[in-house]
Amino acid sequence: MSHPVLVIGAGLSGLYASSLLAQAGQRVMLVEARDRVGGRVLSQAPAGSAHRVDLGPSWFWPAMNPRMKRLIAELGLASFPQHSRGAAVVEGQDGKVYKHQSTWEQSPSSYRVAGGMQALTEALEAQLGDKVHVQANTRVHAMKLRPHAVELSLEDARGPWQQLASQVIVTIPPRLMAQDISLEPTWPERFIDDMRATPTWMAGQAKFVAVYPKAFWREAGLSGDGMSHRGPMSEIHDASDASGQVAALFGFVGATPSYRAGVGNDALQQHALAQLVRLFGAEAAKPLWTSLQDWAQEPLTAAKEDQRPLSYHPMYDVGQVPPPWEQRLWLAGTERSPNYGGYLEGALEAAELAVQGLLESLKTRPPRAQATVPAVGELQ
Numbered sequence: 001m002s003h004p005v006l007v008i009g010a011g012l013s014g015l016y017a018s019s020l021l022a023q024a025g026q027r028v029m030l031v032e033a034r035d036r037v038g039g040r041v042l043s044q045a046p047a048g049s050a051h052r053v054d055l056g057p058s059w060f061w062p063a064m065n066p067r068m069k070r071l072i073a074e075l076g077l078a079s080f081p082q083h084s085r086g087a088a089v090v091e092g093q094d095g096k097v098y099k100h101q102s103t104w105e106q107s108p109s110s111y112r113v114a115g116g117m118q119a120l121t122e123a124l125e126a127q128l129g130d131k132v133h134v135q136a137n138t139r140v141h142a143m144k145l146r147p148h149a150v151e152l153s154l155e156d157a158r159g160p161w162q163q164l165a166s167q168v169i170v171t172i173p174p175r176l177m178a179q180d181i182s183l184e185p186t187w188p189e190r191f192i193d194d195m196r197a198t199p200t201w202m203a204g205q206a207k208f209v210a211v212y213p214k215a216f217w218r219e220a221g222l223s224g225d226g227m228s229h230r231g232p233m234s235e236i237h238d239a240s241d242a243s244g245q246v247a248a249l250f251g252f253v254g255a256t257p258s259y260r261a262g263v264g265n266d267a268l269q270q271h272a273l274a275q276l277v278r279l280f281g282a283e284a285a286k287p288l289w290t291s292l293q294d295w296a297q298e299p300l301t302a303a304k305e306d307q308r309p310l311s312y313h314p315m316y317d318v319g320q321v322p323p324p325w326e327q328r329l330w331l332a333g334t335e336r337s338p339n340y341g342g343y344l345e346g347a348l349e350a351a352e353l354a355v356q357g358l359l360e361s362l363k364t365r366p367p368r369a370q371a372t373v374p375a376v377g378e379l380q
C-alpha cells in the first residue's frame with residue numbers, strides 16, 4: 001500500500017486541501033499540533049449561549065471571494081451582512097468622542113457566517129470522510145527526503161515517532177516553517193530567508209469581544225462601529241448574531257504585542273471595557289461575558305518575527321521549493337496565495353493550487369516513483 005499524502009496544519013487551508021485530495025481519491029493524514037482544527041479561525045460563546053463570537057476572522061466578501069462564497073453555500077451554512085446601520089464614533093487622542101452620522105459600510109459588503117467562522121472549519125472537518133485521518137495534538141518537527149517518499153518526525157503526548165508520506169503539503173505560515181521544521185537535505189539559505197521575510201497575516205493582532213444582554217448602542221442610533229486614536233482598541237464593530245438578539249461588540253487591540261504582554265490580559269480587558277464606556281455609554285460597563293485573544297502569544301500562529309506589528313498588507317506569492325524537493329513537497333496556507341494572500345479566500349486558493357500541482361505530478365510521474373520504500377518501511 002502506498003504512503004498517504006501528509007498535510008501539515010489543519011487550519012482552513014489544510015482542511016480544504018485534505019477535502020480536495022480525498023475527493024480525488026487520495027489517502028490523507030492531516031497533522032495538527034493544536035487540540036482543535038481551525039488554526040486562526042476561532043469562535044467562542046459564553047456558557048449556555050448559542051451565538052459564537054469570532055476571535056479570529058469574522059468577515060468574507062462574497063463579491064470578491066468566489067471560493068468562500070461557493071464553499072459556504074456547498075456546506076449549507078448561512079451568512080449575513082455585517083451590521084453597520086447607524087452612526088459611527090471616533091475617539092481622538094485627547095479622549096474626546098465624535099459622532100459620525102453616516103454609516104460606515106464596507107464596500108463591497110462584508111458578510112459573517114452564522115454560528116461564527118468556526119462553523120465553516122467544523123463543517124469542512126465533518127465532511128472529510130474516511131479517506132482523511134485527522135491527527136491532532138501532533139507536531140511536525142522535521143522532514144527528510146527519502147528516494148521515493150518524505151520521512152516526517154512527529155511528536156505527540158506519547159513521544160516522538162516517524163511517518164512516511166508519498167507527498168507533503170505544508171500549510172503552516174512560512175515563518176513557522178523556517179523556525180520550527182528542520183529539513184534534510186537543508187534548503188539553500190535564500191529559501192529560508194524568503195520564508196522568514198514573509199509576515200504571518202494578523203499574527204501580531206489581538207481581539208477583544210464583549211457580549212451584552214441587548215444591543216444598547218443600536219437603540220441609541222449607533223452602529224457599533226468605532227475608531228480610536230487613544231486605544232487600547234483601534235477599531236471596533238458590532239459582533240451580534242444575525243437577529244441582533246445576542247448582542248456583542250468586538251475590537252482590534254491596536255497596542256503592540258510587547259505593550260499587551262506588559263499590561264497583561266486582565267488589565268487589558270479592563271482598559272478595553274473602559275474604552276467601550278467612553279465610546280458607547282455606561283451600559284458597556286456591564287457585559288455578560290468578555291474574552292481577549294492575543295494571537296501574538298500563540299506559538300502555533302506567531303513566529304518571533306511576528307512580534308513586530310505590521311503597518312501594511314504584504315504582497316504574498318506561491319513560494320518556491322528547491323529542486324530536490326519539487327514534486328514531493330507543496331506549499332499552501334494563506335501566505336502562499338498569489339491573489340488573496342492573508343485572507344480566508346487565500347487559504348482556499350493556495351490549497352487549491354497545491355492540490356492541483358500535486359495531482360498533476362502524479363499523472364506524469366513514472367510508476368517506479370510511486371512505489372513504497374522497503375528499506376525504511378512505514379514507521380507508524
Ligand SMILES: Cc1cc2nc3c(=O)[nH]c(=O)nc-3n(C[C@H](O)[C@H](O)[C@H](O)COP(=O)(O)OP(=O)(O)OC[C@H]3O[C@@H](n4cnc5c(N)ncnc54)[C@H](O)[C@@H]3O)c2cc1C
Nearest residue numbers: 009011012013033039040057058059140202333334343344
Ligand atoms: C484576529 C484575526 C482577524 C482576521 N480577520 C480576517 C477576516 O475578517 N477575513 C479574512 O478573510 N481573514 C481574516 N484573518 C486571516 C485568516 O484568519 C487567515 O487567512 C486564515 O485563517 C489562514 O488559514 P491557514 O490555514 O492558511 O493558516 P492557519 O489558520 O494559521 O493554520 C495553520 C495550522 O497549522 C498548525 N501548525 C503550526 N505549526 C505546526 C506544526 N509544526 N505541526 C503541525 N501543525 C502545525 C496550526 O496550529 C494551525 O492550525 C484574520 C486573522 C486573525 C488572526
